[in-house]
Amino acid sequence: MFVAWLSNTVGKQPTGAVFALALALMGMIALVEYGLGQDLLLAIVYLLPIVIVTWAAGRNAGIAFSLLATAIWVTTVILTHRVYTNPLYFHWEWLVRLAMFILFVVILSRLKEALGSAGTALSRSEQRYRTLVAALPHGVQEIDLGGRILLANPALHRMLGYAEGDLVERPVAGLFGEAGEAQRAHRELEALRLVPGASASYAGRLARCDGSPVEVRFDWVCRRDDAGSPSGFIAVLTDLTAQRRAEAVSREQQERLEQAARLITVGEMASTLAHELNQPLASIVNFNMGCARRLRAGNWDPDALLDAMVQGSRQAERAGEIIRRVREFVSKREPSRALVDFNAIVGAAAALAELDVEKKHVRLALDLAPTLPRVLADEILIEQVILNLVRNGVEAMDETTPGERELRLASQLDVAGQVQFSIADRGRGIADGMAGEAFAPFFTTKPRGMGLGLSICRSILEYHDGRLWCEPNPAGGAIFHFTLPATAQ
C-alpha cells in the first residue's frame, strides 16, 4: 500500500518539488528534535523524506539525504549539548543511524527496480497481445455478462463494415440481424457459463452495418475471474464468405473435370471398346468352333461340349454388359497430339488434384527430373491419366493413418530413353495376382467405381505408344508407372 502510494504520489511529481518537500520535512523534524531536546527518539521519522527522495530520484539522492539527515541529527546533538558517558557512544549512535538510513535506501531502490522490470514485462506482454488481436484476420470481440461489447478488433470492424472503434460499448445483440441468431447465441452462451473450460463453435450469421448478412463461424469461450465465476465472453469470428466461394468454385471445377473425364472416356472408348469387346467375341468363336470341330470329327465328350457352350454364352453376356455400360458415354473428342513439356502436365494435374488431395489430408510430393525431352502427347488426355492415378492413390489411402498419407509423383528419363512417370501411394496396395486384373475394364475395388479408369488410362497410353503398369510399393502401397516415348530432340 505504501508502495502504491509512493508510486502514485511521489512517482509522478517533478524531482525538484520532491527535493523541496523532503528538505522541508527534514527541517521540520530537525526543529522538533531541537525543540524537544533529544528526549524523544525521532530517528525513524527521518526515514520519511529519505524514502520519498529515494523513490523519486534514485539511490544516490537517497544516500545524500541519509548523510544530510545524519548531519542534522549530529548538529542537534551538538546544539543541545547532549552528554554521553563515553564519547564513543556518540559516534556509535550516528554511525548506526547512517547505516540504517543507507540500508533503507538500498532496499528501497532495489524494490523499485524489481517493480519497474515487472511492470515493463507486463506492459510488453499486454502490447504483444494487443498487436496480435489487432492483426488477426479473424474478428475478436469481448463482451461482458450483460452483452455489452468491451473490445472489438479491427478485423471485426472491417468484417461488419463499422468504423474503427464504433463497436465498443454497443450491445452485442445489435450485431445479430435475425432474432433466431441472437437466440442461438444466447443459448450457446448460457451453456458456456455453466461448464468451465467449455467452448462453443458454430456457423451462423451476423448483420453488417448496412444490414446485409455475413456468414460467420463463432468460437466462443467464457471468461472467468480468479474465483472461477463467469465475467464475460470472448468470441473469435471467422468470415466464411471466402470459404463458401472456394467451395463453390471447387464444386464447379469438379463438375468440369468430370465432364472432361467423360469426354475422353468417350474419345478413347473406341479403342478400349474394340479390345474389350473383341475379347469375349474371340472367346465365343473359340468355344463354338472348338465344339464344331469336335462334332465334325466325331470325337467328343458331351460334358466337355456342354461346358464349352455354357462358357461361350457367358462370354456373350459379358460382351452385352460392356456394350450396355459403354452406351452411357457419347463420343465427341478426337485426341490431338503435340510436343509438350511432360513436367508441366504433371504440374497441371497436381494442381487440379490439389483440392481432392488436401481434403483427404494427403501429402503430395513431386520429384520431377529437371530436364526431360518433350513428349508427343495429347496434353489433356495425359493430364487425365495422371489425375485418375492421383485420385486412385488418394482413395487407396482412405484407411491409412492421415500422417502417413503420401503420394509421390516422380518423372525421369528411363534407361530406354523414355519419359517415365511413377506415382507411389501408401495405401492398401494391390492384392497378389491382382496387378493384371487392375487394368481390366469393370474391375474395381471401389464401392461406387465403374472399373473403367485404369483400363481407359491404359488405352490412352497405348494410343501414345506408352505403357502403364503397376507394382507393389516396397514401403507399403502401390506404385503405378507409365512411360511415354520421348521425342528425338
Place this chain on the structure above:
Amino acid sequence: MTTTGTAARVYVVDDDEMFRKSLHWLLESVGLQVAAFATAAEFLDAYRAGDPGCLVLDIRMPGMSGLQLQDELAARAVRLPIVFLTAHGDVPMAVAAVKKGAVDFVQKPYNDQRLLDVIQGALQRDADTRAADERHRRTAALIAAMTPREREVMNAVVAGKTNKIIADELGVAVKTIEAHRARMMDKMGASSVAELVRLVTAIDAGPSSG
C-alpha cells in the same frame, strides 16, 4: 501342312483367363498341344530354350506387353515364331511387330480357320527352321572333321578354281590336290561340285532366317 515335331506346342500368353481357356479348347479340337500363360513373365519362367512350337501373344497385356516379350525373346536368341493377336485399334502396333519378325497377326475376333492356319504356318516355320538348323549343324560338323588342307581345297573348289590352279597356289602337285579333293568330297557326302557348293553356301548364309 506337314506334321510338326511331336513335342511342338502352341504357347498362348493372354491376360484374359476366359480367352485362354477358350483358345485352349479350340486348339485342342485340332489336336494341338497347348500351354497357356497369363503373363509374359510366367511364360518366360516356364519356357525352356529350344523347345519347339510357336507363341500366340496378345499384343497388349499388363506388365510386359506382347511387343516387349518379342524383344525379350530376341534378346535371349529364342526364335520361336510369334503370332500376335490384336484388337481393331492395334493394327499399327501389329504391323510393327511383324516388321520385327513376327510371323503374322490375327485380329480379334477372327475366323477360327484363319487363326488355325496362321498357327499351323507358324508351327511349320518352326519345324522348317529346326530342320534347316539340323542340316547346318550336320554340315558344319562334317567340315569340322576335315584336315586344314582339305578345308583349303574345299574353299578353292567352291570358289570355282581348277585343280591345276589350286596346286599352283598351294605349291603342291596336282596329284596331291586330286587326292585331297576326293577325300573332301567323300567326307562331305557330296557327289558333285554343285552339291558341295549348295551345302557350303547354306552354311555361309548362317542358320535359316526365322
